[in-house]
Amino acid sequence: MTSYPADVPARSGCPVSGGRVPLYGPEFTADPAGIYERLRRNGPTAPVELAPGVNATLVVGYDAALEVLRNPTTFPRDGRRWQRNTPADCPTLPVMGYRPTCLMSDGDAHARLRRAITDSAAKVDPNMVRARVEATAEMLIAGFAADGEVNLLAKYALALPLWVFNYLHGCPPELGERLMTGMSRIVDVVDPEKSNEDLTAALRELVALKRREPGPDITSWMMAHPARLTDEEMLHQLFIILGAVTQHETNLIANALRLLLSDDRFGGDLAGGSLQVEDALDEVLWTDPPMANLSVTFPTEDVSFAGVVLPADQPVVISYAAANTDPTFGAEHRAGNRAHLTWGVGPHACPVQGTARLIASIAIEKLLDGLPDMELAVPAEELQWRPGPFFRSLTALPVRFTPLTTRGGTAVSVPSWAKLTPRALPSQPVEQAPPRKGWKNAITRWWRGQ
Template identity: 60%
Template sequence: MYGQEFAADPAATYRALRSHGPIAPVELAPGVPANLIVSYDAALDVLRNPSTFPRDPRRWQATMPADCPVLPMMMYRPNCLFTDGPVHARYRSVVTDSLARVDQNALRENVERTAERLIRSFGKEGQVDLLAEYALMVPLQMFQYLYGCPPELGERLVAGMIGIFDMIEPEKANEQLTQSMIELITLKRASPGQDMPSWMMAHPANLTDEELIHQLVLLMGAGTEPEKNLIANGVRLLLADERFAGDLSGGSMPVEEALDEVLWTDPPMANYSATYPVQDMDFAGVRLPADTPLVLSFAAANTDPALTTGQRSGNRAHLAWSAGVHTCPAQQHARLIASVAIEKLLDTLPDMRLSVPVDQLTWRPGPFHRALTALPVRFTPVAVPVPLDESPGGSRWNVPRSQSQSTHPDTTSTPREPSSPSSGKRRWLSSLARWWRGR
């Protein structure tokens, strides 16, 4: 599941794996065995029974070499994804309560403004790689805004996360992600604002800095790389599939239908959410060894031939957002950002078309995501006007957090008196960085 052959045609791999039954043996990376769930019913059973299928990977992790390329994606972190029971409930409450403070209507407005600025930057060229210049930049700027994150720091955080997804120098990518997140937490401790990190700091669950960082990394991982893929895969489908290509300027319905289709057939996180049986067990007619990753293939489960309906438009029973207690808490935000970004793109560039045949587009290798390497398009050059309230070189992303238009002006954590760095603080940062890297 890690080579270019799998990336080019994962559906063929899933078809072959189904010959083993609902669960099949795979390699996530060379020498890293796992079992992959390719059945919709079996996936639901696992997701709905967290006590039988726990998420804690530490016993498996202890058997892996430090340079295992999938370790940064699968290693234990104290966050919602890798915990169960009361610990999971505590972490999740911080995430869901903070997400609930985001104003959905104002978030839509901010996505629209961001989309307009990005299209303005390349609209006169008549061509662009939408993946790099648009699909990546929309969630990056949403993330920077909701986290109150300086752009340069946000770019480093996302670069680190992409390196982990791609398994390219994963240790280096993990270190970059670690150090950048520590910088963000230090910044927010010194100067809290109307943003997700500050709200999470002020939550009654009283997360430690260590716990806070891990919830933020989880949200960032789910909110940037997969969101980029959702936008890009949605645009690809709209431009290449004749079922959608005839009505691109007809409103939001084709976009919503395309997103439904993508979430069923090409979910941006195709294989993930591993569980680890604590003892040898029989499940779905398969003997599962203890501590061997049991990975959920959302893509394979969604396309399981055993499903009785082929209706996907308006059908939200797919597993792209997971299910059960680990259902994605930000799915409404993610879908809103993707749909508005795509709608604005198609409204502004109605004659947009792929620059190459769809079968010449290439996919990035890796066991976890469904991600294009590029999405080149052409269109009639356009000049997008600058709004009167948006000064040259500036944007609402630059305003002080107290002037935020996309979040409720609720009270956040009490600002702390700034203090000069101490040797104790530096030791804490170094200790956390070493712990994060498993040292």
């Protein structure tokens, strides 16, 4: 039985000297699929380095990933014991460090926090979500339709989910932009401590705003939930929701658009091709998932697993990108096949995956309908990817198209938002839980692993 100590190579034959494969740097960013393929040759798990000095075990096999995700008793999400022995300036700490969220909790604590999110999100009418996404898409397209070119990543794939988040959570747009910027810098491991402070400050403002002015929105409903979340807990649940919106949803839209515009299988007239859009989403969720490596777990004792010994209190990370493409699973036919692991499985599976896919599908269809001759402005192989081990995300998605104002002289109009005011959300009584004194100091405590 091979052992995976924190700082000693676990298997011979790993593709880099020293045994640990870096999930960062130019080689990984340029060809993560090639790295995953090489890792799988040594078994369903592999010793990796998430950032300089940050060691972990990466689960690259499909069956092994299922076993970890379905077994929170052996593989709990609470990493505070690991965090106590981790330097405060660890570059991945803002993503991997413990927060009192449903994603990083287990048992009753997990169930309580998850219910607050799922029950509140369930109050939103799916028809209202569809109408909001369609109107937002039309507004954004109208903003650049006359230009003939645009960076779809910034102006559409990122902007649309953020607008929807702001609306559903009662967040002013200018505050939403600060939230998005802070989250992006954290995921990219850019000045992580400062980025975390900026994001935390913005989240505090949103929580304080909804305490003062509750409304018919998900944030207010979470505050009024019988779980009676404290301000600290509210802040951290909003953190994971925002991460899903600005990273997972944005990357899903952008990666699917890249595939539709670059892959010959989706060639021809894309306008109105709802089946093509759904097929492209399936393909991306299988082969290029927006959340590549995450769902970190921390065994509380040494665990014999898949032929190795995983050391206690050391991170075990699920590679959705590697597990989905595991050749032993043999999922060659991906269209309509939802057996991929991208949304997670088990108790920590994404609670709103249906809504997330709906938003992406509508956003893409509206764009293709509105700009049917759109094409990439650069060769697909020249598109650049953001660094970092966690998400698969482009730095930009430049496209060109015939400016709408030249098509028969038709003017472009921005749709009215009057029909989509917050009153369209179902009205619910809001009974606020009292704020907890001293909650702001909790940010420092969880950062230090206390």
